[in-house]
Every structure is written in structure tokens, then in C-alpha cells.
Amino acid sequence: MSSGQFCPRCGEPIERSDRSLPGNPTGQQATLCDACYFDSFELVAAPDELVVHTCAQCGAVERGAEWVDVGATDYTDVAIEETTEALSVHVQAEEIEWGVEPEQIDQNTIKMHCLFRGIVRETVFEEETTVQVRFNRGTCTRCSRIAGDYYASTVQVRATDRTPTDEERERATTIAQELVEKREDTGDRNAFITEIAEDTDGIDIRLSTTQLGRAIADHIQRALGGEITDSRTLITEDEDGNEVYRVTYAVRLPPYPSGTIVEPVDDDPVLVQSAHGNLKGVRLTTGSRYEADADDGIDPDVKRVGTVGDAVETTVVTIEDEHAVQVLDPDTFEAKTIARPSYLDPDADTVHVVAVGSNLYVLPSDAIETE
Numbered sequence: 001m002s003s004g005q006f007c008p009r010c011g012e013p014i015e016r017s018d019r020s021l022p023g024n025p026t027g028q029q030a031t032l033c034d035a036c037y038f039d040s041f042e043l044v045a046a047p048d049e050l051v052v053h054t055c056a057q058c059g060a061v062e063r064g065a066e067w068v069d070v071g072a073t074d075y076t077d078v079a080i081e082e083t084t085e086a087l088s089v090h091v092q093a094e095e096i097e098w099g100v101e102p103e104q105i106d107q108n109t110i111k112m113h114c115l116f117r118g119i120v121r122e123t124v125f126e127e128e129t130t131v132q133v134r135f136n137r138g139t140c141t142r143c144s145r146i147a148g149d150y151y152a153s154t155v156q157v158r159a160t161d162r163t164p165t166d167e168e169r170e171r172a173t174t175i176a177q178e179l180v181e182k183r184e185d186t187g188d189r190n191a192f193i194t195e196i197a198e199d200t201d202g203i204d205i206r207l208s209t210t211q212l213g214r215a216i217a218d219h220i221q222r223a224l225g226g227e228i229t230d231s232r233t234l235i236t237e238d239e240d241g242n243e244v245y246r247v248t249y250a251v252r253l254p255p256y257p258s259g260t261i262v263e264p265v266d267d268d269p270v271l272v273q274s275a276h277g278n279l280k281g282v283r284l285t286t287g288s289r290y291e292a293d294a295d296d297g298i299d300p301d302v303k304r305v306g307t308v309g310d311a312v313e314t315t316v317v318t319i320e321d322e323h324a325v326q327v328l329d330p331d332t333f334e335a336k337t338i339a340r341p342s343y344l345d346p347d348a349d350t351v352h353v354v355a356v357g358s359n360l361y362v363l364p365s366d367a368i369e370t371e
Contacts, residue, residue, distance in 0.1 A: 007033035044116050046087050049132045052078065055140035057147075060189070067140040067189060076102050079110045079133040086131070093118035093125070108135045142189045151194040151206035152246055153213025157220060158202040159253035160299060168224055168253060169203050175223060176205050176216045183212065210247045217249035225275030225298065226253040254279070254298040259309070259367065261354060262302040264290070269305060269356050271367060284354075284361035287342030308367050311352040319346055327353060329360065336360060 006013055010033065053062035054075065060067040061078055070078055080100060089096055096118045103111040112131045117124065139147070157164055157172045164172070173196055183191035194206040207213045217228050229252070232245040254275030256262050261284070263269050268285040279292040279300055292300035317326040317335045325340040330353065343364045344351065352368045353360045 007036055010036050044087055044089055044114070044127055044129055046083075046114070046129045046131050048130075049134060050079075050082055050086055051134050051136055052082050053136050053138060054078075055143055056137040057139060057143040060140045060142070062140070067142065069187070069189065075135055076104075076110060079112060082133060083112045083114070083131050087114075089116070089118070093120050095119045105132075108137065109133070110135075140189075142192065145208065146192060146194065149194055151208060153207045153210045154246070154248045155205040155207065155213050155217045155220065156202065156248060156250045157205070157253065158250060159257075160226075160255040162255060163200060164202045164253055165257070168257065169198065171223060172203060172220045172251075173205070175219045176207075179216055179219060180207075180212070210245075213247060213249050217251050220251050222276070224251075224253050225257060226251055227298070228252075256298070256302065256304060259307050260304060261306040261308070261310075261356065263305045263356065264292075264300065264302045269361055270302070271308070271363060273367075282341075282343070282364065284341060284356075284363070285339040287344075287364075305356045306354050308352075308354070308363060311354045311363050311368060313350050313352050315350055316348055325351075325362065327351060327360065327362075338362065 052075075054060065055062075055067065058069070060069050062068075079102060083100070096116065098114060098116045100115075101113040103113060105111055110133045112133060114129050114131065116127050116129070119125070155172075155176065157169065159168070176193060176196070180191050180193055190209055191212050192208045194208065195204075197204045197206070205213075205216065207216065214230075217230075221228050229250045231248050231250075233248070234243055235246050236244045256272045256279060257275060258273055260272045261269055262272060262279075262281075267290070268283040270281040270283055270290045272279060272281040274280040275298045278294055278297045279290075279302075281290045282288070283290050292298075312330040314330045315328045317328060319325050319340065320337060321340075323340055324337050325344060326335050326337050328334070329336045338353070338360045339362075341362055341364075344362055345365070348365075352363045352365070354363055355361075
């Protein structure tokens with residue numbers, strides 16, 4: 001039934017069923033009849049071509065001002081996602097459905113054949129569109145920096161009055177690698193190791209940011225003890241005139257790391273168990289705690305006399321009393337009475353002992369287990 005109005009384009013009467021349908025602003029009668037309305041209606045607005053910048057080295061995709069790791073084995077999913085972001089569907093359309101059929105043109109080009117279906121003015125409307133997605137391969141900021149040996153900080157691992165052991169070098173390297181992997185797993189593309197250089201004095205770990213350098217230095221110091229100092233070197237100015245520095249974090253490992261056996265002046269031999277803040281350990285004669293004065297820190301007046309690596313397993317002959325135990329001397333195989341520390345298990349059949357001078361001392365069992 002006619003509404004009494006006519007379409008201004010074709011002059012045909014406008015049916016009453018056209019009133020208050022999607023496409024009629026504020027519920028007024030339709031300006032155009034359905035035929036004319038659909039004649040100029042576009043369900044979807046889409047660009048003819050999209051250019052996506054990707055990194056030829058790591059496969060990251062540039063989105064805005066950032067590079068994003070997409071983890072794709074090919075770029076079809078990336079093309080679908082980029083196309084989806086670029087499309088806009090008419091606001092009056094309802095119950096939108098769409099499908100896409102990718103067509104690989106060449107290594108760097110995918111055509112996205114898209115079919116859309118929606119309801120407009122209670123009418124099912126379909127539209128096809130094709131978007132060509134072209135991949136422009138270059139190098140992301142991260143890969144460019146890695147290729148250029150870029151670094152902003154260095155963690156130097158050294159030791160006081162000695163060189164770091166192989167175990168300490170390996171532990172420091174592992175700490176750095178694991179921390180960087182954790183940062184990468186959380187999406188931090190700025191975190192990477194530029195180089196790990198070894199020499200006779202220790203190792204130098206060159207890193208991408210100063211914050212990462214500080215974090216790794218702290219982790220190494222907590223694990224291996226010692227102290228951290230830092231220094232800055234001016235290398236350039238940025239485009240805004242701000243000074244840019246490289247920072248060196250020097251981790252100075254303690255002279256007596258955990259597992260070292262030392263002999264303090266006028267005191268019993270001590271197994272070092274910690275060198276954080278000040279030297280701490282256990283006396284091998286009694287099992288009582290030892291802690292250096294705060295003023296002496298990690299470098300008290302002691303003499304290095306061995307390590308847990310020097311320990312030898314031997315047989316317990318008998319427990320004589322609460323202060324003495326008899327063991328077989330591992331060199332002479334004769335029974336020898338030595339100090340019985342409090343940590344000795346009275347039911348133990350064997351113990352590990354270490355020689356300091358002409359004396360033997362029993363080591364804690366957990367010291368051997370962690371060696």
C-alpha cells in the first residue's frame with residue numbers, strides 16, 4: 001500500500017513497509033525506495049590494496065609504530081587479520097556473515113576474495129569484494145640492531161683476587177640467557193644479548209638495554225655473591241639533543257665463593273656458604289655458625305685452604321663422644337680420631353672429609369650434594 005510519498009530519484013510510490021526501517025534516520029519515512037536505496041548501497045567499504053611491512057629475518061609484522069611477533073609459518077593468517085582490520089561494514093546492516101578465500105599470487109602477494117552477507121531493510125543483501133595484500137619485506141628495528149652489534153649496557157663478571165671459575169662463568173651466562181628468554185616470552189622485543197665475550201679475567205655480556213643489564217647484574221650477584229658497581233660512558237646524542245650513555249655493570253664476585261674452605265686467624269677452618277653482604281659459613285670442628293664482621297664484608301682476613309672439591313669419602317669407624325669421631329684416614333687407612341661437628345649424622349656409615357694441613361675435617365653432607 002502506498003504511503004502517499006514518492007521516491008525522489010525514480011518517482012515511484014514508496015510503500016508503507018518502507019517506514020521506520022534501517023536506513024530511515026530517526027524513524028522517518030524512507031527518502032529513497034528500496035530499489036534506489038540498494039542501487040547505491042555498499043555493504044562493505046574496503047581498500048583495493050593493503051601493504052603490510054614484515055621483517056625478512058624474524059617474520060615480525062609492523063603495526064603502527066611497533067613491530068609485533070606473530071609466530072606465523074606463512075602469512076595467510078596475517079593477510080586475513082590485516083584485511084579484517086581494514087574493512088568497515090555499513091552501520092545499518094545486521095546479522096553480518098562473511099567468508100574469505102585467499103589466493104596466493106606470488107611469494108609477496110595474496111588476493112583476499114571476500115563474500116559478505118547481511119540484512120538491510122529486512123532484505124538479505126550480499127556483496128563480494130577483493131583486497132590485494134602485498135607484503136613488503138624489510139628489517140625490523142630489533143634485527144637491525146642485532147645485525148649492527150648494537151648494545152646499551154655491559155655486565156662484566158670478575159672476581160676479587162682470583163679469576164671466576166668455569167662454574168661461575170657458566171652460571172652467569174645461563175642466568176643472562178634465561179632472563180632474556182623470559183623477557184622475550186612476555187613480548188619484550190627490546191631484550192636481546194648482543195655478545196658474550198670471554199677472556200682470562202672473566203666474561204663480558206653485552207645487552208640491548210640498560211634496564212636489562214641492571215637486572216642481569218642483580219640476578220648474578222644474588223646467585224654468586226659479591227658486589228656491583230656501575231659506570232656510564234657518553235656515546236652520542238639523540239635527535240632531540242639528549243645525551244645517550246652506555247652503562248657498564250661490574251659484578252665483582254667474592255674472593256671466597258660458596259664451597260671454599262678458609263682458615264680465619266685464631267679460628268677453626270670454615271666452609272663458606274654465602275658471600276652476600278659479608279662472609280658466612282660453618283665451622284668444620286663444631287658445626288657452629290661463622291659470620292665475618294660487617295666491616296670486613298666478603299673479604300675478611302682469612303686464608304684459603306681448600307674447596308669441597310678436595311673432599312674424599314671415607315668410612316666412619318665409631319662415634320667416640322659428642323665431640324669426637326673416629327674415621328679411616330683415606331691416605332693411610334688407619335683409624336684416626338677427629339672433631340665431630342654437630343651436623344654429622346650419628347647413623348652415617350661414611351662421610352666426606354677434607355685435609356687441612358695434617359688434620360681431617362668432616363664436611364656437611366649437603367655441601368657434597370650441591371657440589
